[in-house]
Amino acid sequence: MSGDRFQSKSGMRRRLGSAEKVHPGPRNLRSRPGYTHIWVSAANQQGVALLTVLLVTALMTVLVLSMSWSRQLEMRRTANLAESDQAQLLAQGLEDWAGKVLRRDRSQNDRDHWGEPWAQGLPPTAVDQGMVSGRISDLQGRINLNNLVSNDAAAVALAEKRLGRLLESCGGTSIETAAIADWLDKDGQMRPNGAEDRVYLIRQPAYRTGNRPMATPSELLLVAGITPEIYGCLAGSITTLPETTMLNVNTASAPALATLSSQLLPALAEQLVNERPADGYKDMAAFLASPALAGTGLNADGLSLASKYFLVEALAIFGHAELRLYSVLHRSDTGVITVISRSIGTY
Ligand SMILES: [Ca+2]
Ligand SMILES: [Ca+2]
Numbered sequence: 315m316s317g318d319r320f321q322s323k324s325g326m327r328r329r330l331g332s333a334e335k336v337h338p339g340p341r342n343l344r345s346r347p348g349y350t351h352i353w354v355s356a357a358n359q360q361g362v363a364l365l366t367v368l369l370v371t372a373l374m375t376v377l378v379l380s381m382s383w384s385r386q387l388e389m390r391r392t393a394n395l396a397e398s399d400q401a402q403l404l405a406q407g408l409e410d411w412a413g414k415v416l417r418r419d420r421s422q423n424d425r426d427h428w429g430e431p432w433a434q435g436l437p438p439t440a441v442d443q444g445m446v447s448g449r450i451s452d453l454q455g456r457i458n459l460n461n462l463v464s465n466d467a468a469a470v471a472l473a474e475k476r477l478g479r480l481l482e483s484c485g486g487t488s489i490e491t492a493a494i495a496d497w498l499d500k501d502g503q504m505r506p507n508g509a510e511d512r513v514y515l516i517r518q519p520a521y522r523t524g525n526r527p528m529a530t531p532s533e534l535l536l537v538a539g540i541t542p543e544i545y546g547c548l549a550g551s552i553t554t555l556p557e558t559t560m561l562n563v564n565t566a567s568a569p570a571l572a573t574l575s576s577q578l579l580p581a582l583a584e585q586l587v588n589e590r591p592a593d594g595y596k597d598m599a600a601f602l603a604s605p606a607l608a609g610t611g612l613n614a615d616g617l618s619l620a621s622k623y624f625l626v627e628a629l630a631i632f633g634h635a636e637l638r639l640y641s642v643l644h645r646s647d648t649g650v651i652t653v654i655s656r657s658i659g660t661y
Contacts, residue, residue: 397633404630405639412626413651420649427564427594444632454621455565460527476573484547509538528554560618564594575610
């Protein structure tokens with residue numbers, strides 16, 4: 315191959331040995347460690363030039379493809395953001411709808427039960443490029459953890475008993491009740507079996523007690539003694555409302571009703587739910603006269619037939635975006651609706 319030959323100073327052509335193909339190159343390059351200069355013939359230079367052109371063409375093609383891909387990504391990202399915004403607007407629209415339904419309900423009656431229109435929810439409904447669905451549930455059908463701290467000593471004692479029973483039904487003990495109360499109260503004094511900052515400051519990572527009412531039930535997972543298993547069992551029966559609330563016996567679940575008396579075993583609490591009239595108890599005397607409550611000596615303390623706090627769960631889908639919004643609504647006695655909190659993904 316001609317590329318293997320070159321004209322020597324003496325005019326003789328000879329075949330190069332492989333070691334001789336390496337030209338020492340210009341002096342300034344020779345001194346660079348690891349640098350090897352290849353001395354090529356004109357034909358080889360053409361070949362290299364061709365390869366360079368091909369390489370540049372290939373690089374340009376990759377560059378153009380990459381630019382086009384980034385542009386597509388950018389467009390997709392923009393579209394995703396727009397769809398996500400639309401999904402959020404749809405979910406808030408559903409929250410607004412829930413507020414109207416609850417306001418209307420208050421104008422029609424002063425009791426709340428599962429037979430009312432608000433409890434029917436909104437089945438999956440198609441909208442342009444998407445879908446919305448939602449449901450409203452009564453948060454006063456659950457045990458309010460924040461009831462553990464109040465100026466009313468009798469209300470606190472009642473809350474401790476009820477939460478203690480709920481914890482026991484979920485594999486916990488009444489010991490955790492003290493730890494929860496310490497988490498909520500403003501002071502740093504540890505109750506018997508309780509837990510204040512010094513218990514949490516030695517954890518990795520270290521943290522302090524809330525020393526205020528809980529904002530969300532999942533905060534309970536931070537409290538000493540509450541395992542994910544206990545929390546998983548409690549989750550559907552607890553809430554964290556910004557004031558002391560009563561338990562609505564017209565909407566309370568069996569686990570929540572079972573906390574009313576140590577004699578209310580799970581089977582009796584289920585019976586109580588099954589005996590509940592479809593349109594709820596008309597008055598407290600009718601509830602207390604339930605056969606399942608016979609002999610329990612239960613009175614109406616901390617119990618109600620109506621509610622102020624509701625949870626709205628909205629699912630909105632728009633294009634590729636899907637959003638689950640949880641809103642806590644407060645309804646005043648006159649039907650004024652206020653959004654207390656919003657969270658995305660989980661309550
Ligand atoms: Ca009602
Ligand atoms: Ca405390």
